[in-house]
Amino acid sequence: MAAPIIAPFVPADQPGLLDLILSIQRDEYGIAITAADQPDLSDIGGFYLTGTGGFWVARSDDRVVGTIALKDIGDRRAALRKMFVATDHRGRAAGVAQALLDILLAAARTRGLTELYLGTTDRFVAAHRFYEKNGFVVISADALPPAFPRMAVDTRFYRLTVA
Template identity: 60%
Template sequence: MLPIQAGEFGFSITAADQPDLADIDGFYRRGRGGFWVADDGGRIVGTIALRDLGDGQGALRKMFVAASHRGASDRGSGDGIAQRLLDILVQHAAANGFSVIVLGTTDRFLAAHRFYEKNGFATIDAGDLPAGFPRMDLDTRFYRRTI
């Protein structure tokens, strides 16, 4: 994830800025949350996480796909990795009683905005985020989807 955040997009962010990555089980897999990884021959090429915020609400976090694996269809396999990761997360959320998924992203991820909107997410104001939402300093645009 760091090569995408810092290298590809030029954000000043380190592993120390993301303590959730040092305790994935404690941060994401507690409650009904989860953390999923896409790999290609043992190399991690995508991630997505769902943090259980309680009251049927979840925060989508850590959605990253390596540039080499982005697109509507990677290697002729149908839906791209990003779509497959999101589908897994939404299916998990629905099966585990979530009614809402929220997320924060940056204004700079224009392709991500289109992707989320295509998948039923609508923009919301930061003030409409649920209590306990794990907001990062880079988050400037927020989305919500009802399950």
């Protein structure tokens, strides 16, 4: 297995990122969600690549093995979205999740962002530990900025002050 390479999204990544994200959501976690429920996935450019946003993909052996996105929500704030890593590329040893987050945080600092927000489900317990280890703090849904793009499945929310 080749070491993953992380690069900005290109349209050729579309089928691979859909396969990765939907398989994790539906098959691994049993969340009843479709591509149609996530219109952002069919318009990465229009949804994520505006303002201070971005979308990055980790590839290994021509396969998408990780994704992470930054959604500009105004006021020097952004939402961290679509962080997914293939099961065979998870964990500290693989380092894919940390590398994806590090790229996103570097972009956030370069782009002058001051706060990041994210929503996740209660089921993603390992993700909760990962976010908390990286300085994200749990907040109530009431503390989210009005422009935060909340997903129906989101039940747990975090904020990070960007240094």
